[in-house]
Amino acid sequence: MIALNGFSASLGGHAVLADIRFSAGPGEFVAICGPNGAGKTTFLRALAGLLPGSRRPDPREMAYVEQGARCAWNLTISEVAALGRLPYGDMNAAAITRALDSCGVRHLAERRIGEVSGGQARRAMLARAFATSPKALLLDEPVADLDPHAAHEILHLLASFAKAGGLVIAVLHAVDLAAAYATRMVVMAEGRIMADDAPLAALPAAAKCFGLELGEDRSPRLLYSRHLGEH
Amino acid sequence: MRAGLLLWASVAGLAIASLLVGGAGFGIPDWLILWDIRVPRTALAILVGGGLGISGAVLQGALRNPLADPGLLGIGGCAAFGAILVFYWGISALFAPALPAGAMIGAALGCATLMAFAGQALSGPSLILAGIALSAFASAFIALALSLAPNPFALAEITFWLMGGLEDRSLSHLALAAPPILLGCAILLRLGRRLDALSLGESTAATLGLDVSRTLLLCCAGVTLAVGAGAAVAGGIGFVGLVVPHLLRPLVGQRPGAVLAPSLAGGAALLLGADLLARLAPLLLPLGSEPRLGVLTALLGAPFLVRIARQVAP
Numbered sequence: 001m002i003a004l005n006g007f008s009a010s011l012g013g014h015a016v017l018a019d020i021r022f023s024a025g026p027g028e029f030v031a032i033c034g035p036n037g038a039g040k041t042t043f044l045r046a047l048a049g050l051l052p053g054s055r056r057p058d059p060r061e062m063a064y065v066e067q068g069a070r071c072a073w074n075l076t077i078s079e080v081a082a083l084g085r086l087p088y089g090d091m092n093a094a095a096i097t098r099a100l101d102s103c104g105v106r107h108l109a110e111r112r113i114g115e116v117s118g119g120q121a122r123r124a125m126l127a128r129a130f131a132t133s134p135k136a137l138l139l140d141e142p143v144a145d146l147d148p149h150a151a152h153e154i155l156h157l158l159a160s161f162a163k164a165g166g167l168v169i170a171v172l173h174a175v176d177l178a179a180a181y182a183t184r185m186v187v188m189a190e191g192r193i194m195a196d197d198a199p200l201a202a203l204p205a206a207a208k209c210f211g212l213e214l215g216e217d218r219s220p221r222l223l224y225s226r227h228l229g230e231h
Numbered sequence: 232m233r234a235g236l237l238l239w240a241s242v243a244g245l246a247i248a249s250l251l252v253g254g255a256g257f258g259i260p261d262w263l264i265l266w267d268i269r270v271p272r273t274a275l276a277i278l279v280g281g282g283l284g285i286s287g288a289v290l291q292g293a294l295r296n297p298l299a300d301p302g303l304l305g306i307g308g309c310a311a312f313g314a315i316l317v318f319y320w321g322i323s324a325l326f327a328p329a330l331p332a333g334a335m336i337g338a339a340l341g342c343a344t345l346m347a348f349a350g351q352a353l354s355g356p357s358l359i360l361a362g363i364a365l366s367a368f369a370s371a372f373i374a375l376a377l378s379l380a381p382n383p384f385a386l387a388e389i390t391f392w393l394m395g396g397l398e399d400r401s402l403s404h405l406a407l408a409a410p411p412i413l414l415g416c417a418i419l420l421r422l423g424r425r426l427d428a429l430s431l432g433e434s435t436a437a438t439l440g441l442d443v444s445r446t447l448l449l450c451c452a453g454v455t456l457a458v459g460a461g462a463a464v465a466g467g468i469g470f471v472g473l474v475v476p477h478l479l480r481p482l483v484g485q486r487p488g489a490v491l492a493p494s495l496a497g498g499a500a501l502l503l504g505a506d507l508l509a510r511l512a513p514l515l516l517p518l519g520s521e522p523r524l525g526v527l528t529a530l531l532g533a534p535f536l537v538r539i540a541r542q543v544a545p
Contacts, residue, residue: 045434048434048438049437049438050434050437050438056437056438057438059438059439059440060440062438063438064434064435064438065435066432066434066435069431069432069435070432071430071431072295072296072429072430072431072432073295073430073485073486073487074485075430075484075485075486076484079484079485079486083427083428083430083431083439084439086424086427086428086439086440086441087439087440089424112485128431132439
């Protein structure tokens with residue numbers, strides 16, 4: 001459904017993606033993990049067709065939500081969701097309402113996006129992506145600045161989208177959340193894919209990239225002591 | 232929809248008033264005065280004001296910045312400089328269409344510079360700063376042209392023109408300016424969906440199927456035609472593009488596409504009103520002559536800039 005075949009990219013002469021081979025299909029929830037600067041966002045932008053040389057997917061089949069996505073104007077939440085219908089050039093009210101509903105912001109439809117909480121605004125931006133009725137969702141840090149409850153709710157929503165046959169590819173910083181919700185984990189470091197496996201199988205590689213330690217229960221645990229000792 | 236009807240009704244009302252008010256006061260004028268003086272003046276106020284209003288709305292949408300305005304961003308200044316060069320070398324006396332052509336070339340250069348800047352994903356404030364730099368550059372060149380003016384008459388003529396005005400314009404001015412302004416407005420009016428998509432940022436807009444560079448090119452073309460031709464016949468008139476979309480958003484909503492057509496009508500109404508005010512001022516106040524139209528719009532618009540700046544401050 002979505003694939004990169006030996007894709008490389010560089011920024012200012014510096015390689016940010018090196019020979020990336022990746023493909024994913026319906027029903028998968030792929031979490032992209034890795035330290036800052038690993039090339040996760042660039043990888044996602046390549047999948048979205050935003051890099052020179054990358055193939056742009058059909059806008060009706062793929063919705064992309066960038067990191068810290070916001071709307072430049074103080075639109076109402078239903079107007080924001082309606083932007084998701086632009087690839088169709090229609091105002092399919094049913095699709096918009098369904099998107100608002102599944103993202104839990106239907107009761108806020110007439111509120112302005114600048115006047116709701118950060119978590120609600122994040123859901124509104126997600127509703128915009130859902131309103132396209134896409135087959136694939138590409139999301140950059142969809143839960144980065146949300147409280148744990150809101151983060152779990154959004155990840156739950158994404159997991160059910162994947163269960164229903166959709167494809168979710170999301171950059172996630174929180175390895176524990178990725179392990180809890182994703183069906184597949186891609187671990188990146190320095191522009192390369194270090195591991196690409198079921199979350200539990202990929203966890204050791206992720207832990208290594210982050211400098212984490214896996215506990216007895218294989219849950220990632222921060223090695224504060226080691227870092228404190230080093231610096 | 233109701234707001235749109237109301238706006239066009241006020242344009243019609245102001246246009247009728249504009250046909251009936253003159254230096255001699257209020258009344259139905261001679262056919263000759265009506266046709267040769269009042270009609271061009273009224274029609275030009277509608278065209279120039281409408282062009283400035285919709286250009287402001289499009290620039291604000293394309294650059295995602297409520298402070299964007301053809302004047303503030305230096306596009307007006309570049310148009311004025313282009314027109315002055317044509318003036319200066321006397322080309323406009325030999326070949327009338329050279330004046331709007333010069334203004335449009337200036338506006339196109341200014342617009343392209345800004346869009347190139349905006350394409351590098353500059354933040355809102357730095358874009359406005361780039362516009363201010365462009366504006367300062369245009370002003371410096373205008374000052375250079377003025378200081379090198381061949382005679383005091385040329386100097387006075389250019390200075391007067393820079394202050395903007397619509398008095399003594401003839402049907403030939405109208406014939407010169409109307410086609411490019413109308414074409415520009417037609418281009419800009421069709422950009423609504425594209426500007427809606429851009430409100431999510433250029434990357435997301437591209438994944439929604441938008442051709443971003445084509446959109447910016449169309450914005451440039453429309454603004455260049457409307458603002459350039461407007462500046463050529465009316466001189467330096469600022470703040471219309473800033474004030475009008477800002478006044479209309481509470482009525483028609485914030486969606487960039489929803490602001491376009493109302494801004495066309497709103498700009499026309501605002502400039503008609505300001506021009507009426509300019510004509511009425513000598514009748515009501517002890518003034519020797521009409522205040523310049525560009526001076527009036529600046530007096531009305533500058534306080535607005537402060538107000539908008541306060542609203543967008545983080």
